[in-house]
Amino acid sequence: MLIRKASDIPSSEITPRAIYLKRRELLQGGLALSALAALRPQQARAAMLAFTKSPFSTDETPTRKADATSYNNFYEFGTDKADPAANAHTLTTAPWSVKIDGLVGKPATYTLEDILSHAKLEERIYRLRCVEGWSMVIPWVGFPLADLLKRVEPQGSAKYVAFETLVRPDEMPGQRGIFQPLPWPYLEGLRLDEAMHPLTILATGMYGETLPNQNGAPLRLVVPWKYGFKSIKSIVRISLVEKQPPTTWQSQADNEYGFYSNVNPEVDHPRWSQATERRIGEGSGLFAKRRPTQMFNGYGEQVAHLYAGLDLRANY
Ligand SMILES: Nc1nc2c(c(=O)[nH]1)N[C@H]1C(S)=C(S)[C@@H](COP(=O)(O)O)O[C@H]1N2
Ligand SMILES: [Mo]
Numbered sequence: 001m002l003i004r005k006a007s008d009i010p011s012s013e014i015t016p017r018a019i020y021l022k023r024r025e026l027l028q029g030g031l032a033l034s035a036l037a038a039l040r041p042q043q044a045r046a047a048m049l050a051f052t053k054s055p056f057s058t059d060e061t062p063t064r065k066a067d068a069t070s071y072n073n074f075y076e077f078g079t080d081k082a083d084p085a086a087n088a089h090t091l092t093t094a095p096w097s098v099k100i101d102g103l104v105g106k107p108a109t110y111t112l113e114d115i116l117s118h119a120k121l122e123e124r125i126y127r128l129r130c131v132e133g134w135s136m137v138i139p140w141v142g143f144p145l146a147d148l149l150k151r152v153e154p155q156g157s158a159k160y161v162a163f164e165t166l167v168r169p170d171e172m173p174g175q176r177g178i179f180q181p182l183p184w185p186y187l188e189g190l191r192l193d194e195a196m197h198p199l200t201i202l203a204t205g206m207y208g209e210t211l212p213n214q215n216g217a218p219l220r221l222v223v224p225w226k227y228g229f230k231s232i233k234s235i236v237r238i239s240l241v242e243k244q245p246p247t248t249w250q251s252q253a254d255n256e257y258g259f260y261s262n263v264n265p266e267v268d269h270p271r272w273s274q275a276t277e278r279r280i281g282e283g284s285g286l287f288a289k290r291r292p293t294q295m296f297n298g299y300g301e302q303v304a305h306l307y308a309g310l311d312l313r314a315n316y
Contacts, residue, residue, distance in 0.1 A: 141205030
């Protein structure tokens with residue numbers, strides 16, 4: 001079993017309450033996670049170590065941090081895997097706010113500090129499977145999206161959640177010039193029940209530190225049972241809507257990238273098989289070791305029920 005149940009977690013892995021409360025004080029005192037970087041290393045470390053390790057974590061070995069922060073997809077900074085790490089330092093992530101609108105009782109533009117002051121941060125070690133056929137294991141720091149959504153009070157008519165990334169050509173080279181690989185803003189969406197699922201998180205850190213810009217700072221979505229492109233980065237808007245919202249990759253190639261995009265080894269991409277994957281760091285080229293891709297990326301026990309009765313071949 002790759003995902004542990006709460007009862008399997010030794011108490012030594014659960015953060016002592018005292019440390020947790022201290023971190024809450026820090027956050028409630030208006031200190032955002034992004035401000036942790038400004039603390040003396042010793043203090044920042046103490047605050048960052050005070051995360052509960054989520055029972056939803058996989059016990060697989062995390063990908064090397066150097067790989068997870070240098071092999072990225074973030075087309076706002078270029079289409080080469082090395083471009084985001086080379087270019088994303090130009091992104092200003094503070095101040096940051098997220099507009100939450102649509103079918104909610106409390107629409108507003110929420111500052112990141114405000115969002116974090118209500119967030120119970122956890123470490124979540126998740127597999128990430130890219131639609132291109134590679135995967136990583138990343139220790140995220142984040143909190144359930146459901147917690148934020150409940151706070152803004154979704155209305156009964158809300159059926160989907162739409163997400164938007166920042167548009168800031170001055171700081172994002174992929175958004176200026178003659179060749180722009182995608183229409184902006186980058187858009188993603190989830191069904192409301194998928195968005196409310198406890199596995200779905202908003203991440204603000206990884207490897208116990210503030211999120212690097214190339215990984216979607218200061219706030220990105222992580223939906224571990226779906227292909228990586230659903231995990232939209234540097235989010236500035238979250239809208240609760242009645243109808244299935246348009247998404248960037250579906251608008252680019254509807255026959256290749258569906259709205260659901262659940263990891264599924266049985267449904268191939270029209271141009272390649274999805275049956276196996278290459279774990280980043282486990283050799284490349286001729287020496288690449290490939291592992292079988294798991295249904296729902298191995299999270300089936302938790303999420304399969306969301307799709308009961310749905311034809312997953314038609315709804316790819
Ligand atoms: N805004 C935005 N979000 C994005 C992307 C992007 O190009 N722009 N790429 C997606 C893809 S294809 C993947 S695989 C993941 C990669 O996340 P990582 O670089 O943190 O591993 O981010 C996703 N989120
Ligand atoms: Mo991806």
